[in-house]
Amino acid sequence: MARTPVLAAGGIVLRRDAPQRFAVVRLRKRNEWVLPKGKLDDGETPRAAAEREVLEETGHDVEVHEFLGTLVYDSGGRSKVVHYWRMDAGGKPVRALMSDIREVDWLPFDAALERLSRGYERAFLENVGPIALQAAADAERERRARLRVAAAERRRARLVEEEPGVDTTANPEAPTAAEVPAIAEASVVAEASVVTEVTVDAETPVVADAPAPAEAAVMAETSHIAGAPAADASEASPSSARGIEPIAAAVRPVPRKNLIERVRDWLRRAA
Incomplete structure (x- = not known):
């Protein structure tokens, strides 16, 4: 009868450095370098167990991100199933290492691969390590973008306080x-x-009650034909004794009349 596999969980833990570094821990009893992990407690979920075990074995608070994969291997005649998540470690340790761990080291990717004592863990990290590095780089770019947006919002808020009514969305x-x-x-x-x-x-200014020069000539000719005295040229001039209305009145709209009506009006005034 097959024995029930042992369930465990751990993390591919990165710390923000240049280059970014992976956590590897050294077991006290076997003197082996391994990835941080541990067995699930009763009723504990794999994700919760992974976060707890990494805290106990590295001493660092971590942020748990995406799931990276499962490693299955034989341990003491039983299968051991370990689920791994990508994690970011805080800057400084927040607690002492658990008694089973002698020390923790933070190494660049290639150095971490060489340090691991177990071949199956090296193979696993070789596959998921680049994925973790790329995901961490993408997350860092997003974090910086959010910081820039937050800084821009603070600048807009200060502008609104200093000059109310300014449209900060423009x-x-x-x-x-x-x-x-x-x-x-x-x-x-x-x-x-x-x-x-x-x-x-x-609107060309129009002299009140004075015919335009062209029309005055026609009026004079018409009056001559009708036997009326010829119109004095001075009457057609803006400087005649009839006077000129002020400019404001000159600009006032004047109803337009046809030539016959103007001639009749002029004859009535001349009679």
Whole structure:
């Protein structure tokens, strides 16, 4: 009858260094260098056991990340099944090593492979070690990106405190609240000048009650035919005794009349 396998859990533990270093521990009884791991307690999950065993064997608090794989081997006539997770260790130890562990060492990847005493653990680390290193590098980039975002948020918060009303979601090159009034005033002046220019070009000032020069000639010719006295050129001039209305009145819209109506009006005034 097959014996029940022994269940254990551990970690591929990295510490942030340059280069990053792997944890290997030295057993007190056998004087072997192994990966940190241990058996599950009753009712304990493999993940919880992995975190606890790594803390006891390395003395470091760890963050547990993705699952890396399972190593199965024969131990004392029984199969031993060990589940491993990638872990990040804190900067300094927080407790003493457990009695079964003589020491812990932190080594670069190649040195850790050479230090391990058991061939199956070397083979396992050789396969999952690069995966752990890549995952740790990706996590570090994400951490730095989050720090940059947090710093940008703090800068926006300070800007809002110093200058309330500033739209911090806009382009960083957008004007600040202090610059907005000056820009608005300049815009109003520019718009006013454009409107004035358009108005002057579109509405030529008209002298009140005075026919345009071209029409005056036609009126004179018509009155001559009708037997009326010819119109004095001075009446068609803006400087005549009839006078010119102020510029404000000249700009006032004047109803447009056809030539016959203007001639009739002029004849009535001349009678």
